Amino acid sequence: QKEVEQDPGPLSVPEGAIVSLNCTYSNSAFQYFMWYRQYSRKGPELLMYTYSSGNKEDGRFTAQVDKSSKYISLFIRDSQPSDSATYLCAMSFTGGGNKLTFGTGTQLKVEL
Amino acid sequence: DAGVIQSPRHEVTEMGQEVTLRCKPISGHDYLFWYRQTMMRGLELLIYFNNNVPIDDSGMPEDRFSAKMPNASFSTLKIQPSEPRDSAVYFCASSRAPDDTQYFGPGTRLTVL
Numbered sequence: 231q232k233e234v235e236q237d238p239g240p241l242s243v244p245e246g247a248i249v250s251l252n253c254t255y256s257n258s259a260f261q262y263f264m265w266y267r268q269y270s271r272k273g274p275e276l277l278m279y280t281y282s283s284g285n286k287e288d289g290r291f292t293a294q295v296d297k298s299s300k301y302i303s304l305f306i307r308d309s310q311p312s313d314s315a316t317y318l319c320a321m322s323f324t325g326g327g328n329k330l331t332f333g334t335g336t337q338l339k340v341e342l
Numbered sequence: 343d344a345g346v347i348q349s350p351r352h353e354v355t356e357m358g359q360e361v362t363l364r365c366k367p368i369s370g371h372d373y374l375f376w377y378r379q380t381m382m383r384g385l386e387l388l389i390y391f392n393n394n395v396p397i398d399d400s401g402m403p404e405d406r407f408s409a410k411m412p413n414a415s416f417s418t419l420k421i422q423p424s425e426p427r428d429s430a431v432y433f434c435a436s437s438r439a440p441d442d443t444q445y446f447g448p449g450t451r452l453t454v455l
Contacts, residue, residue: 273446
């Protein structure tokens with residue numbers, strides 16, 4: 231079993247839909263949780279960063295962490311075609327850098 | 343800032359050949375990371391450096407893989423000899439501090455025939 235599990239998709243939604251992306255993990259020692267966005271043929275870029283359990287909102291994006299269930303989510307409101315990308319969850323034992331463990335990514339397509 | 347620079351962007355080689363991938367981190371970033379991305383395994387950390395010193399190479403798959411960082415602005419990942427199963431996209435990333443955001447380069451797409 232992988233330490234971090236993520237549904238690979240692809241996930242296709244109409245423009246304006248609310249998108250829910252999820253990851254589960256097995257190691258309860260993870261404390262820092264991130265979402266990266268990766269456009270085709272590009273490197274991943276950090277989208278959201280949260281510590282421990284709780285919610286964090288940034289514009290149309292909301293990251294949610296439930297440590298008791300070992301489950302994290304990324305919600306995208308009013309999705310746009312420009313949101314079409316692969317979304318990777320990542321987590322670590324220390325903050326931010328050092329040995330990130332990534333999910334395999336969920337491919338999202340937002341259609342006009 | 344130009345961001346993390348990687349070269350070449352694409353590399354096609356034959357099994358058994360030596361492959362060298364190059365990375366220039368963002369100036370002032372003390373941490374450098376090498377990752378490999380495949381469809382099956384996702385993004386995996388191979389090795390990371392702090393102030394040019396390798397800190398953790400537990401992700402390096404085999405002795406065929408080696409990485410160096412001779413100075414703060416340059417790192418190489420070498421595969422010798424290369425095998426078809428090494429085909430993947432290799433990313434370099436850098437960060438200012440251990441708790442800071444990692445910035446990824448555009449990657450090198452390696453195909454070993």
